[in-house]
Amino acid sequence: MDTSWVKRAMENLFKKSEEKENFQKARQEWLYKGLEDNQYCEAECELCNHEEIRYEYTIINKLNKNIMVVGSECIKKFTDDFKTDFYDTEGNLVNEKRLSKDKKEYFKKILNESLDKRLANSNNQFYKDIAAKIKKDGKLTPRQLKSLYNFYPTLDKMGKQAFKSVISVSLRKEREKEQIATLRPIDLEFVAQFMTSQQRKTFDISL
Numbered sequence: 001m002d003t004s005w006v007k008r009a010m011e012n013l014f015k016k017s018e019e020k021e022n023f024q025k026a027r028q029e030w031l032y033k034g035l036e037d038n039q040y041c042e043a044e045c046e047l048c049n050h051e052e053i054r055y056e057y058t059i060i061n062k063l064n065k066n067i068m069v070v071g072s073e074c075i076k077k078f079t080d081d082f083k084t085d086f087y088d089t090e091g092n093l094v095n096e097k098r099l100s101k102d103k104k105e106y107f108k109k110i111l112n113e114s115l116d117k118r119l120a121n122s123n124n125q126f127y128k129d130i131a132a133k134i135k136k137d138g139k140l141t142p143r144q145l146k147s148l149y150n151f152y153p154t155l156d157k158m159g160k161q162a163f164k165s166v167i168s169v170s171l172r173k174e175r176e177k178e179q180i181a182t183l184r185p186i187d188l189e190f191v192a193q194f195m196t197s198q199q200r201k202t203f204d205i206s207l
């Protein structure tokens, strides 16, 4: 393990743990609480003091109820890549799959909030349908996605990440495939960033 990380993490963890000497013991005092629900604050990882973490997980000390906000890379190191037993507050074992599931849910929530603010209340049925489709499964036709060209830049950093995580381009039906061919280059460029690399390959699009 990265020794400078261990040094910093130990120092920070001991400050908030009951155990003050043994890193392994101190780690066992902590439970996974969930994703930090504060998208507007530029958080710092409290374990390694690294700034600009993309999303934050909250851990809680079961003995003194202290809380720490930890970055996504650090949570992996904290659990030795989930090889150390790491439980949530309900006693469930937490692994990487669980964290990515929580992250997906979190992104959905963020995006839905932006949609509710901007699109769902629109009088335009076309946009209402898009908002509903995003909430349902995130799959949009090229034409639907293209129409979000002006919406996307209004999202903040976390919102854009959420958008990228939730949205996918539906290209199964013939008419959806045909839509790709009718897009203007500027729209195609926008749509292509949400396509999978396989889809881009199929349509011979490079970013």
Ligand SMILES: [Zn+2]
Pocket (backbone or CB within 6 Å): 045, 046, 047, 048, 049, 050, 070, 071, 073, 074
């Ligand atoms: Zn960190």
